[in-house]
Amino acid sequence: MSVAVRILDDGAWLSVNDERQVSVSELWRLNAPEFCQCEQADFLAEGFLSARSSGRTVTVETYGQCIACGSSGTVGHVPVGAIVHGEFYGYDREGDVLTPVA
Numbered sequence: 001m002s003v004a005v006r007i008l009d010d011g012a013w014l015s016v017n018d019e020r021q022v023s024v025s026e027l028w029r030l031n032a033p034e035f036c037q038c039e040q041a042d043f044l045a046e047g048f049l050s051a052r053s054s055g056r057t058v059t060v061e062t063y064g065q066c067i068a069c070g071s072s073g074t075v076g077h078v079p080v081g082a083i084v085h086g087e088f089y090g091y092d093r094e095g096d097v098l099t100p101v102a
Helices: none
Strands: 005-008 013-016 017-022 027-032 041-054 057-066 074-086 087-090
Touching: 005 041, 013 041, 013 057, 013 074, 017 074, 017 087, 027 074, 041 074
Parallel strands: none
Antiparallel strands: 005 013, 013 017, 027 041, 041 057, 057 074, 074 087
């Protein structure tokens, strides 16, 4: 089953199967030592650059800043949810610690 994953509104939304699922302006907890020196980055997602799905996992390449130390830039593709039987299930992006993937 194919699933449409794309970015809408100039990088403000991730759409899965033509439904807005993930928006910018969320605070994510990241394990991203290449992004900043914080043990855990409190990352404010400011925009999405691209999206992809690999197997069940949906990721977005995003840019933003760590509100703890002020570092800003792009992190790799961050997993934001999974596709199960053709439906999107979002991860708890504010509660879980997310790790960018290659």
